[in-house]
Amino acid sequence: MSEIAYVNGRYVLTSDAMVNIEDRGYQFSDGVYEVIAVANHSLVDLDPHLERLDRSLSNLNIEWPCSERVLRIILAQLLKRNRLKDGIVYLQVTRGVAPRNHAFPTAIIPSSLVISVSRAGRPSRDKFIEGVKVVTTPENRWGRPDIKSVSLLPNVLAKQFAVHNGAFETWFVDDHGAVTEGSSTNAWIVLSGQEIVTRPLGNDILAGITRMKLIELARAGNMRITERPFSLDEAMNAEEAFITSTTAFVMPVVEIDENVVGTGKPGPVTQNLLALYEDHFSQGDEK
Ligand SMILES: Cc1ncc(COP(=O)(O)O)c(C=O)c1O
Structure with missing residues (x-):
């Protein structure tokens, strides 16, 4: 139809x-x-x-x-x-x-x-249950990914790189070894003490609406969010990692460049955040 x-x-x-x-x-x-x-x-x-x-x-x-x-x-x-x-x-x-x-x-x-x-549905349930793989590539986009421009060639190539490598997403890594964001998602890690870390807003990442909502929901639920750059090394040694977007929701990441993250299964903090977000999502906007 x-x-x-x-x-x-x-x-x-x-x-x-x-x-x-x-x-x-x-x-x-x-x-x-x-x-x-x-x-x-x-x-x-x-x-x-x-x-x-x-x-x-x-x-x-x-x-x-x-x-x-x-x-x-x-x-x-x-x-x-x-x-x-x-x-x-x-x-x-x-x-x-x-x-x-x-x-x-x-x-x-x-x-x-x-x-x-x-009418495309959300990612299949097993992705949320099993978690997904992420690969990485050097940041090669123009200096203003905060502008949601239709000029997406580096993002397209990065996503294809993920597909080619059997992964769900590719993270861009800047000159300092820090993760900026994914080809179509924002990037997050969870450190010991349940500290949730995501890169601060700036010209180098898109101000994701899911990111913004999740920060709001997590803070309202007394969870600890730190907005600071994190390195790829930190991400590989994190307890949990996940990505967010309008279409991926809060998607657990269990492998980065073939390194297992945490236990290799979606962690409790990510699952909790997914539940908070799903609850918000299903309410839609008040009409
Ligand atoms: C580069 C990039 N970062 C982050 C996001 C997530 O943004 P949102 O949560 O508004 O979907 C997207 C979404 O398309 C994106 O393309």
């Missing part, structure tokens, strides 16, 4: 949806995106996703394609037209359509807005 997508003012079958070949997103990756989960007919953490979208757009001087109020209406419409109960919304804004030229168009052009939905 083809889903219904929203493309620059029109609701169309995804199979019929088209964009102009001179769209700057297509030609230069000149655009940004968001992936928002849908749980029980409701968009999960919509407000922080729209705030991050606003930050990405303003960092690149891309205009909003419509007002935030209208965007919320379009999103609600799309959920309704697709009768989407659980799944994912992919939202992309690009600088718009103009004759190909690296510099921004001088004429004022409307930004392009494309939104599609997917």
